[in-house]
Amino acid sequence: MAPVMDLTFYLVTDSTMVPDTSTFLDQVKLAAENGATIIQLREKKLLTRDFVQRAQKVLEITRPRGIPLIINDRVDVALAVDADGVHVGQDDMPAAVVRELIGPNKILGVSCCSPEETRAVCEEGVADYVGLGTCYPTNTKDVKSVVGPIGIRKSLQVLRDHSQNNKRIESVAIGGINHTNVAKVLLQCSLGNFNEKYGVDGVAVVSCIMAAKDAAVASVNLLKAIQTSSPLEVKTLDSEYNYSEFPQKPMVHHITNNVVKNFSANVTLSIGASPIMSEFAPEFGELSGLRLPVSLLINLGTPSPATMEVFLAGLSAYNGAGKPTLFDPVAAGATLQRLEASKALLNAGQFTVIKGNVGEIMALDKLTSEYIASESAEPTMQGVDSLATLLASDVLALAKRVSAEFKSIVVITGKENFVVNAFGSSEVNTYRIAGGHELMGSVTGTGCSLGSVICAYLAIAQNTGKDMTLAVAAAVKYYNEAGAKAGLLSKGPGTFTKNFMDALSGEL
Ligand code: 3NM
Ligand code: MG
Structure with a gap:
């Protein structure tokens, strides 16, 4: 051949x-x-x-x-x-x-x-x-x-x-x-x-x-x-990373917030993967040990003292089994307590991917060795929404810093999305991906559920020995293309939700 x-x-x-x-x-x-x-x-x-x-x-x-x-x-x-x-x-x-x-x-x-x-x-x-x-x-x-x-x-x-x-x-x-x-x-x-x-x-x-x-x-x-x-184009994705038909059905273990559980499960199903929403720590060893492609998503939304324990147990199990993990530091920039919780998780284990909006990743940046505290300790977020508007070059620099610090692939979402791997042995690997639609901002869960799709791709990439960063970029691209397509055909948030599910499943 x-x-x-x-x-x-x-x-x-x-x-x-x-x-x-x-x-x-x-x-x-x-x-x-x-x-x-x-x-x-x-x-x-x-x-x-x-x-x-x-x-x-x-x-x-x-x-x-x-x-x-x-x-x-x-x-x-x-x-x-x-x-x-x-x-x-x-x-x-x-x-x-x-x-x-x-x-x-x-x-x-x-x-x-x-x-x-x-x-x-x-x-x-x-x-x-x-x-x-x-x-x-x-x-x-x-x-x-x-x-x-x-x-x-x-x-x-x-x-x-x-x-x-x-x-x-x-x-x-x-x-x-x-x-x-x-x-x-x-x-x-x-x-x-x-x-x-x-x-x-x-x-x-x-x-x-x-x-x-x-x-x-x-x-x-x-x-x-x-x-x-x-740092722009995502090539070869269409052929190499066409996961509309997965070689094997991946499972995405979610430990996620109460607002998006249903939506994320449906998004996961739409792309042909299996969601499991377990917060039952005693079974984490079994789940992470499954031979099928499996990965863990940890989402910091709606936290509680109990969920913090569950996060740590999940991270430990999936790290131990060598399976991919994704961290979504929801609203990490909104309060100091969230940032502390993020810090605890980032200290406790290793995440394959950290995904957030600019405000969330800026908050994590405060934990990095390169961060220089500015005079204002202003929150970078209001609730779950980012307050920051940065130039693309600044977003890229931010993503690189956080990626290098935590040895994770960093995804920064927004009007444009960045996928950055700045810790690998080779060159910094960067993808810049546009797409999406403004109606995505009107449906809760569309941010969080990108994590579900990334996790499905990560699980497949790991099982087939493919490049993880490229898989993440492929997931981001697929998700945003589906959003763009659905947005064009929608009147408002209701029809968008319906169309988005169809687009993700390849039926639009
Ligand atoms: N084909 P260099 S130019 C082999 O225009 C060749 O089709 C060309 O050499 C064409 O990189 C070229 O040293 C030579 O400039 C290119
Ligand atoms: Mg010739």
Whole structure:
């Protein structure tokens, strides 16, 4: 089976620019070890025999890492070494012929320099991705025309239109891209806003890596710039995280407040998961020990001395069993006692996810080592509603601080939602997700029940060994999309509630 195509960081090789202090294969290996997600072997002058041999050597680097190897132009070489795909330009063998030769399971890419060429690729319907260029001037290749992000966006229009009724053709921008401009490329080579963003799936680079004195550092820098550039888009979710049909029914154990119990149970059912609303501590060991996907939601609403004990027992059981946990610090910013209760829980155990609105997360921020007390000890909330209005960049910084402090994935809800993992071993992982509808503010439980959906996704992600942060982002996205869809069809809070349940269940 071919490795999965991920165009994020597409290295195109060129053996003529490798510095004396390195070798071609070392440059490729360092890129593969430090972030390249797909590699194209592009050799314009090699004899066939040497080309085949080189392709075999590169495959030894890429295959164990699950990085697809694409061969430029030479279908025969690709077939000879059983590479993962072929990339052709406009003057090479026609894509349809290549597809015939390599079969349906290999990756096929085509270079396009204009919307007309892109349209032709769409109509031909055999390519998996297109290389869109030339983005900026480059010395690496004689290019037809430098079209810039403006030109690339014209091709993106064509791709977007095509994707309405056809399988999406992915794309990369190419030409003169490096770590200093990649953020701009990713921002500018896209159409629309967060909600309906349609952009390139990655960037292809040659000299920025192949000519680098230290290809490892160059790769890390490029990847870092790619990741921090767009804390926005939640890609791959539709295919990878389509939980409308769970592989196994997850169970979400709620210890939640009295206002939303019924609503949260119904939301959980709507997405095809099982709710259980147990506050009976003696059975927590059994529940957390179940082999099916299971997770625990702790919601601080309507607290009492008794529920505090139950929270602690639940947290201890699920931590002990190594199962995911979510903390919803409802109204933590409204009173000092709530904040103290939050502190006790955060000290007592580990939460996979902390989810709250800006006011709630700001309150938890007061517990962090980085918090600098301001002169006013003003509450950040009035009741359960946030008083704070922060800029997106401040919300992001807040989420990162709290995530790093508590080693939890932090979800901040609001008009825009942020999902941040700032404690993992790799880069800070950030998703910014729009959606939702103002009617959600008029139905109690719509905030709390997002926790139920996140918990269901967490349980599945854990059982299937998938990325937890991405699962959380997927849940937030799914929930807000359902809200947006329901909102559009609703007259008021009553019809919204009904439509929301339908949307969550995929029946709207
Ligand atoms: N194709 P660098 S530009 C291989 O426009 C290639 O289709 C292009 O090299 C196109 O990253 C290009 O060093 C070279 O600028 C890009
Ligand atoms: Mg070519």
